[in-house]
Amino acid sequence: MSSAAVARARKSFVEAPWQLWASQLGAILRIEIKKSLWMRRSIWIYLLAFAPTVMFGIHALTSPMGRNCSIAEDTRIFAYVFQIFYLRVGIFFGCMGLFTWLFRGEVVEKSLHYYFLSPVRRQLLVAGKFLAGLITASLVFSASVLLCFIFAYGHFGAPGRAYVFNGPGLGDLMSYLLVTILACLGFGSLFLALSLVFKNPILPGIVVLLWETFHAVAPSMLQKLSISFYLKQLCPVTIPPEGIMALFTVIAEPVSPGLAIPGLLILSAAILAFAGMRIRRTEISYLAD
Amino acid sequence: MTTASNTIVFENVSKFYGEVLGVNRVNLTLPPGVTSLVGPNGSGKTTLMNLVTGLVRPTQGRVSVLGLTPDEPEEFFRYVGYCTQFDSFPKGVTGFEFINQSLRLRGLSKSEAARLTSEAIERVNMADAAHRRVAGYSKGMRQRIRLAQSIAHHPTVLVLDEPLNGLDPMARSETIALFEALGKQGMHVVISSHVLHEVDKISDQVVLMSYGYVVAEGQIHGVRTEVKEHPMQILVRCPNPNLLASRLFAQDHVVEAKLNSDGKGVLVRTKDAEQFYQLLNRIVVEEDFPLDTVAPNDDDVNSVYQYLIGSGGGTV
Numbered sequence: 001m002s003s004a005a006v007a008r009a010r011k012s013f014v015e016a017p018w019q020l021w022a023s024q025l026g027a028i029l030r031i032e033i034k035k036s037l038w039m040r041r042s043i044w045i046y047l048l049a050f051a052p053t054v055m056f057g058i059h060a061l062t063s064p065m066g067r068n069c070s071i072a073e074d075t076r077i078f079a080y081v082f083q084i085f086y087l088r089v090g091i092f093f094g095c096m097g098l099f100t101w102l103f104r105g106e107v108v109e110k111s112l113h114y115y116f117l118s119p120v121r122r123q124l125l126v127a128g129k130f131l132a133g134l135i136t137a138s139l140v141f142s143a144s145v146l147l148c149f150i151f152a153y154g155h156f157g158a159p160g161r162a163y164v165f166n167g168p169g170l171g172d173l174m175s176y177l178l179v180t181i182l183a184c185l186g187f188g189s190l191f192l193a194l195s196l197v198f199k200n201p202i203l204p205g206i207v208v209l210l211w212e213t214f215h216a217v218a219p220s221m222l223q224k225l226s227i228s229f230y231l232k233q234l235c236p237v238t239i240p241p242e243g244i245m246a247l248f249t250v251i252a253e254p255v256s257p258g259l260a261i262p263g264l265l266i267l268s269a270a271i272l273a274f275a276g277m278r279i280r281r282t283e284i285s286y287l288a289d
Numbered sequence: 290m291t292t293a294s295n296t297i298v299f300e301n302v303s304k305f306y307g308e309v310l311g312v313n314r315v316n317l318t319l320p321p322g323v324t325s326l327v328g329p330n331g332s333g334k335t336t337l338m339n340l341v342t343g344l345v346r347p348t349q350g351r352v353s354v355l356g357l358t359p360d361e362p363e364e365f366f367r368y369v370g371y372c373t374q375f376d377s378f379p380k381g382v383t384g385f386e387f388i389n390q391s392l393r394l395r396g397l398s399k400s401e402a403a404r405l406t407s408e409a410i411e412r413v414n415m416a417d418a419a420h421r422r423v424a425g426y427s428k429g430m431r432q433r434i435r436l437a438q439s440i441a442h443h444p445t446v447l448v449l450d451e452p453l454n455g456l457d458p459m460a461r462s463e464t465i466a467l468f469e470a471l472g473k474q475g476m477h478v479v480i481s482s483h484v485l486h487e488v489d490k491i492s493d494q495v496v497l498m499s500y501g502y503v504v505a506e507g508q509i510h511g512v513r514t515e516v517k518e519h520p521m522q523i524l525v526r527c528p529n530p531n532l533l534a535s536r537l538f539a540q541d542h543v544v545e546a547k548l549n550s551d552g553k554g555v556l557v558r559t560k561d562a563e564q565f566y567q568l569l570n571r572i573v574v575e576e577d578f579p580l581d582t583v584a585p586n587d588d589d590v591n592s593v594y595q596y597l598i599g600s601g602g603g604t605v
Binding site for chain 2: 017019020023024027028030031035039109110111113114115116117118119120121122281283284285286
């Protein structure tokens with residue numbers, strides 16, 4: 001580039017940095033979503049996500065027109081599956097696999113330096129990769145929840161349709177989908193940040209799992225540092241805190257959804273801000289990894 | 290442009306990997322042109338290149354390129370291209386996609402990125418294989434496509450870590466010609482290579498490294514002159530080498546005068562090249578002594594490398 005071209009490029013960036021950042025974010029999303037959605041490593045995440053769908057599908061086939069079951073009972077089962085399986089297992093481990101691989105995968109495949117050698121602010125790279133992971137995880141798990149919901153109520157016929165469209169069904173579905181996306185956002189930010197701190201994020205992931213499971217016994221102030229704390233309160237159907245289930249469902253000091261959603265967003269934003277600071281100091285040293 | 294905005298500057302730069310030394314107290318100012326980094330494995334060449342491009346950060350000191358640092362990536366990497374030694378690629382991409390993706394990350398439009406991609410691919414003669422997956426490329430092809438990616442955005446500073454590795458002789462000479470042409474256009478081309486005689490031909494300056502330290506730097510002739518421990522070798526080709534040798538023996542600064550193996554020249558080793566050239570001029574003018582050619586015999590990167598690093602001796 002000539003010095004005139006240098007000056008021109010500098011001027012255009014100074015005048016419209018947001019335009020450049022938006023176009024770079026678009027480029028990162030195109031690359032990363034394609035990678036996350038179609039990588040062979042994602043197969044187990046799909047299997048994990050759609051396992052309950054198979055279960056509800058079989059249930060729908062074996063109970064045509066709601067034979068041997070009731071809408072109330074299926075609603076309760078759906079709530080259990082969502083809170084115990086999706087939030088504790090499916091979305092948790094799915095996000096762990098997906099978000100930790102966003103940067104670790106590039107290090108393992110020795111391709112992270114291509115990003116670091118492009119004129120992309122590293123914080124923007126974190127934002128782009130995170131958004132790509134969020135879109136992928138949300139698509140996969142929302143599709144799974146939606147299919148489960150259709151199987152759970154579809155086989156009841158007219159009463160099922162009435163429950164969904166004239167009763168609380170549709171509202172519940174929207175809440176479940178919102179919680180699914182928020183869970184992907186919360187766990188995603190956490191696992192992305194962990195992957196920038198630890199070479200092997202599996203062990204810290206186990207610690208997070210224990211914390212997310214047993215945070216209910218911690219002081220109320222500390223509970224606010226748990227992703228599940230906010231998610232539990234947004235679930236539309238409560239599970240009675242009986243026996244071992246109390247560990248997963250009890251809320252010592254509930255907060256309103258109006259506070260739970262911003263609370264989770266603030267927690268995730270803080271974790272991502274940390275990741276952004278962390279990546280600024282990251283060096284390429286594949287041999288050490 | 291001021292001097293600072295047209296040079297690569299290392300100011301007292303050290304890099305340690307834990308307790309392992311990468312480079313230590315490097316002070317360098319590299320002007321435009323072709324600069325060769327020369328040194329054995331582990332001498333710190335790659336660390337120096339990674340420091341220039343921000344892949345690693347200095348433990349101490351400061352590196353700037355054209356007055357910019359990697360902390361301003363939007364501007365910095367507009368001017369800098371780096372072809373690393375890492376023979377790895379994002380999974381599943383074709384050669385075209387590989388370059389195109391990196392250009393789209395620069396914020397270029399689809400059409401502009403496609404145009405620059407094709408241009409870069411043409412430049413490294415990879416047009417036929419551009420739409421094949423990189424995973425199916427030979428080592429030389431992978432090297433060329435990485436080179437294309439590093440020059441696709443027309444950088445002002447091009448950093449190349451062992452860029453000739455894996456290339457066949459034809460591709461090697463084409464690539465060297467490309468570097469030479471880029472250097473002549475006023476670009477900074479920083480090359481590390483083990484193939485010394487090849488980089489020697491195109492280097493405007495060299496940086497010799499050993500154990501993390503810069504042992505010598507500058508234009509190769511200047512560096513050679515400073516190596517006092519090893520007398521300069523000069524090959525004089527003439528029809529009467531015996532007579533010339535007998536005349537030279539009498540001089541104090543001539544350490545050795547040896548008949549060349551083909552019998553048509555004298556290989557002279559002298560402690561003072563200037564005095565030797567003056568003497569030779571006198572002989573030619575006063576005695577009408579016929580000469581064919583006079584050329585330094587160890588005024589190249591390879592010899593300087595051997596003197597300063599290879600044999601473990603010599604200081605500048």
